[in-house]
Amino acid sequence: MRNIVLIGMPGAGKSTVGVILVKVLGMNFVDTDLVIQERTGLRLQAIIDRDGPAGFLKAEEEAVLSLSCRNSVIATGGSVVMSPRAMEHLISAGTVIYLKVPFEEIEKRLGNISGRGIVLFAGQSLRMMYDQRVSLNEQYADITIDCACLDFETVVGQVLLCI
DSSP states (O other): OOEEEEEESTTSOHHHHHHHHHHHHTOEEEEHHHHHHHHHSSOHHHHHHHHHHHHHHHHHHHHHHTOOOSSEEEEOOTTGGGOHHHHHHHHHHEEEEEEEOOHHHHHHHHOSOTTSOOOOOTTOOHHHHHHHHHHHHHHHOSEEEEOTTOOHHHHHHHHHHHO
């Protein structure tokens, strides 16, 4: 089976949905945030603090390009859509599913974003980041699942209906 690639905003539930999916489908699980941490030996926020947003995006792109997996659910970081090269690689390896969550819900889920490893450029608010990435997520998605007001089990059910 081809890979299932989950994209969406930080806090959309990509990792949680991914873990449930692998249990249901018997696939492997890859969390690109964990791949980045393993490759660098640093937490995501430490990479951002040390190298800035651009340095983090470079580390993220390199981590994604290093992936060579099959029969896997890949939960990506929310900023992966900022890299056309990383997205090309993911698209070539699987079906890309955008977990679409409204801004108000993302804001509620994230709470205090300092220390969470979320890429924000100087002067960029959470709302600006959200608005910037919505169109990129839509552009790269093979399938979009509107997750507004849905619990994780229901989202997983929607994914299963679409693949």
